[in-house]
Amino acid sequence: MTALLKTPSAWPRILLPDPEASDPTDLDAAVRAGAFDGLKTAVRAMTPGQIATTVGAAGLRGRGGAGFPTGAKWKAAAAAPGSTKYVVANGYGADPSVQTDRTLLELAPYAVLEGMALAAYAIGAGDAIVAIRADATEAIRRFEAAIAAAEDAGFIGSDVLETGWSLTVTVRPVQGAYMLGEETVLLKALEGKRGQPEQRPPHPSERGLFGRPTVVHNVQTLAAVPWIMRHGAEAYAAIGAKDSPGTILVQLRGPAGGGIAEVPLGTPLKAIVGLTAGGRRANTESDRPIKAVLVGGPSGGFLPTDLLDTPYDYDSLRAVDAHVGSGSIVVADDRACIVDLARLLTRFCADQACGKTIPCRIGTRRLSEVVDRIAVGTPKPTDATLAADLASDIRGSALCDHERLATLPATSAMRYFRAELDDHLLRSTCPAGVCHPIAVAVAGGAHRGA
Amino acid sequence: MSLIPGLGLARGMALTLRRFFEPKVTHLYPEIPAEISPKFRGRLQLLYDEYGTLKCETCFQCAQACPIECIDMGGEDTKGRFAVHWGASETYGERREESALRRSGRTVPDPAYEHFHEIDLAPVDAILDEVDHDPKEMLRILEAIQAAYGCVPVAALKRVSQTTGAWYAMLYGTATYYDHLAVGARDDGGPADVAFLDALDGALTGRSIGDGSAADA
Ligand SMILES: Cc1cc2nc3c(=O)[nH]c(=O)nc-3n(C[C@H](O)[C@H](O)[C@H](O)COP(=O)(O)O)c2cc1C
Ligand code: SF4
Numbered sequence: 001m002t003a004l005l006k007t008p009s010a011w012p013r014i015l016l017p018d019p020e021a022s023d024p025t026d027l028d029a030a031v032r033a034g035a036f037d038g039l040k041t042a043v044r045a046m047t048p049g050q051i052a053t054t055v056g057a058a059g060l061r062g063r064g065g066a067g068f069p070t071g072a073k074w075k076a077a078a079a080a081p082g083s084t085k086y087v088v089a090n091g092y093g094a095d096p097s098v099q100t101d102r103t104l105l106e107l108a109p110y111a112v113l114e115g116m117a118l119a120a121y122a123i124g125a126g127d128a129i130v131a132i133r134a135d136a137t138e139a140i141r142r143f144e145a146a147i148a149a150a151e152d153a154g155f156i157g158s159d160v161l162e163t164g165w166s167l168t169v170t171v172r173p174v175q176g177a178y179m180l181g182e183e184t185v186l187l188k189a190l191e192g193k194r195g196q197p198e199q200r201p202p203h204p205s206e207r208g209l210f211g212r213p214t215v216v217h218n219v220q221t222l223a224a225v226p227w228i229m230r231h232g233a234e235a236y237a238a239i240g241a242k243d244s245p246g247t248i249l250v251q252l253r254g255p256a257g258g259g260i261a262e263v264p265l266g267t268p269l270k271a272i273v274g275l276t277a278g279g280r281r282a283n284t285e286s287d288r289p290i291k292a293v294l295v296g297g298p299s300g301g302f303l304p305t306d307l308l309d310t311p312y313d314y315d316s317l318r319a320v321d322a323h324v325g326s327g328s329i330v331v332a333d334d335r336a337c338i339v340d341l342a343r344l345l346t347r348f349c350a351d352q353a354c355g356k357t358i359p360c361r362i363g364t365r366r367l368s369e370v371v372d373r374i375a376v377g378t379p380k381p382t383d384a385t386l387a388a389d390l391a392s393d394i395r396g397s398a399l400c401d402h403e404r405l406a407t408l409p410a411t412s413a414m415r416y417f418r419a420e421l422d423d424h425l426l427r428s429t430c431p432a433g434v435c436h437p438i439a440v441a442v443a444g445g446a447h448r449g450a
Numbered sequence: 451m452s453l454i455p456g457l458g459l460a461r462g463m464a465l466t467l468r469r470f471f472e473p474k475v476t477h478l479y480p481e482i483p484a485e486i487s488p489k490f491r492g493r494l495q496l497l498y499d500e501y502g503t504l505k506c507e508t509c510f511q512c513a514q515a516c517p518i519e520c521i522d523m524g525g526e527d528t529k530g531r532f533a534v535h536w537g538a539s540e541t542y543g544e545r546r547e548e549s550a551l552r553r554s555g556r557t558v559p560d561p562a563y564e565h566f567h568e569i570d571l572a573p574v575d576a577i578l579d580e581v582d583h584d585p586k587e588m589l590r591i592l593e594a595i596q597a598a599y600g601c602v603p604v605a606a607l608k609r610v611s612q613t614t615g616a617w618y619a620m621l622y623g624t625a626t627y628y629d630h631l632a633v634g635a636r637d638d639g640g641p642a643d644v645a646f647l648d649a650l651d652g653a654l655t656g657r658s659i660g661d662g663s664a665a666d667a
């Protein structure tokens with residue numbers, strides 16, 4: 001498990017237990033701390049519609065990356081015709097550099113479970129499935145233990161809290177490529193089909209798992225719901241940014257160390273990056289100046305240091321060509337070359353693209369080739385324009401969000417690091433002395449492999 | 451040679467003309483199965499895409515479907531990712547004498563295939579003894595092997611297959627399914643995720659990964 005970073009005491013802890021429980025699967029201890037209080041109130045005193053309204057009033061937005069309003073999703077699924085509906089908790093954690101979701105499942109299984117139950121009650125579902133990455137064996141073990149204990153205590157299972165409503169919760173270990181985290185792909189995987197996305201609309205809330213209305217939520221989104229039920233919508237809406245209330249788990253990675261932290265949305269990036277300052281002292285390399293921050297995971301955007309005051313929330317990040325995405329924040333110092341990084345990420349995104357559509361199969365690959373050419377100092381005269389055009393075509397004709405975002409590393413590098421790009425493009429030099437083979441002539445930097 | 455000059459040509463053209471006006475149908479394979487002569491001996495071939503990457507995803511659908519078990523997995527592909535092995539270059543007409551297990555270890559003239567490394571099998575045997583050679587304990591066995599060797603060597607998989615009776619293809623499928631199990635040698639880059647993280651850390655500290663980029667991931 002990745003280390004949890006210490007956050008300022010003024011920052012609220014909603015998702016991660018504070019202090020950490022000695023045994024997160026101990027149901028009695030969890031109930032003493034308030035677990036399932038929200039569910040009790042909900043099933044005894046509230047209508048499903050009221051729950052969705054409360055969650056909507058709290059302003060909760062999906063933590064899976066896109067930030068879609070949760071209440072609206074629930075209302076759509078509740079209104080969709082059909083008696084069989086599903087709740088799917090997305091605990092896949094597609095980004096290889098991010099461990100937040102599995103850490104949450106390990107540390108707060110009951111919060112996720114209660115959130116799933118509340119969502120199921122709100123949309124009228126009888127089945128809830130949590131998809132966890134198969135190699136997160138500890139998270140799977142704990143969640144299965146939590147389900148068994150909660151079933152024994154009557155919080156889930158048949159006749160929930162003696163209301164006559166039944167809820168079956170199952171864990172489905174899934175393993176696959178990056179794309180498996182995307183909701184329509186995940187649903188395909190749960191159906192046992194090939195993992196490729198589907199056209200939306202219809203959204204899963206109308207036609208989801210096995211063609212039934214389904215709400216798919218990131219586990220963090222679900223874990224916030226019990227807190228909202230316990231403390232009220234206003235209390236939640238008061239935390240974080242106005243348009244994106246609440247907290248989110250981020251994963252930091254950089255020369256000054258890394259780890260997971262729960263941060264209120266709207267916190268300036270600078271403050272989040274500063275959380276690794278504790279690691280700074282231990283690391284002699286870390287006094288180097290920060291050059292860029294990559295926000296959003298492999299398909300994230302590079303931000304220059306003068307944008308470090310940007311609030312970390314959905315809309316502010318989108319406005320500067322980055323996104324919340326997987327919750328990953330990678331700090332690069334002056335040793336890194338942005339073009340090299342953009343090449344690595346673009347290549348990763350192209351490799352991971354499923355290939356269902358042509359912009360997916362060919363567009364991302366061509367973009368990766370263009371960035372490759374720029375990095376190795378053999379660009380064609382038109383490559384900069386070509387990359388920009390291609391990126392906008394890919395975005396415009398994309399089937400799924402992956403393609404829309406896969407262009408971000410390249411386009412944000414072009415937008416903010418034009419000087420460094422021009423060095424590669426026009427002068428065939430790499431200022432950081434990283435890029436191969438042109439670096440050999442320039443700085444003879446240390447290379448790994450060849 | 452026919453007595454009337456041009457008769458052969460006319461016959462040929464007549465056939466062409468007849469075919470030309472015959473109704474054309476596109477069969478919706480696989481809904482409508484193609485009719486294949488019972489004597490058909492198609493050549494099995496792994497296809498590569500335009501980047502020279504093996505298209506096979508080692509999903510084992512073919513291995514599981516093959517009634518005579520001539521398809522199996524046990525090598526390495528060009529990316530060093532999966533171990534893919536076509537039992538033989540031709541489909542077999544009859545079941546071969548050797549077991550599917552042993553066949554899977556045989557070298558075939560496929561440049562993508564490398565023979566597995568020999569290892570000391572004593573730790574594998576100890577692990578197997580502990581679970582009484584029970585194939586149902588597959589994941590436990592594989593995790594213990596990973597812990598003992600730092601990876602799941604192909605030779606170990608073969609030993610497990612031999613002594614538990616579990617089908618090698620199933621074992622291999624299980625081992626490659628889990629990202630925390632690394633099949634093959636540790637220095638082969640490991641699972642794609644690990645390779646990506648290595649590359650990312652490399653790029654952050656100014657070590658470029660060269661032209662191969664994340665393709666080697
Ligand atoms: C390429 C790609 C990968 C994704 N990976 C994940 C993931 O690992 N976990 C996740 O919760 N959402 C992931 N998402 C977002 C999901 O598609 C979906 O929006 C989310 O699960 C919905 O939950 P939310 O409403 O709580 O955000 C991914 C999206 C894309 C395009
Ligand atoms: S394992 Fe067989 S069916 Fe699956 S992709 Fe490879 S060749 Fe095709």
Ligand code: FES
Nearest residue numbers: 353354355360400
């Ligand atoms: S990744 Fe293939 S369609 Fe989006």
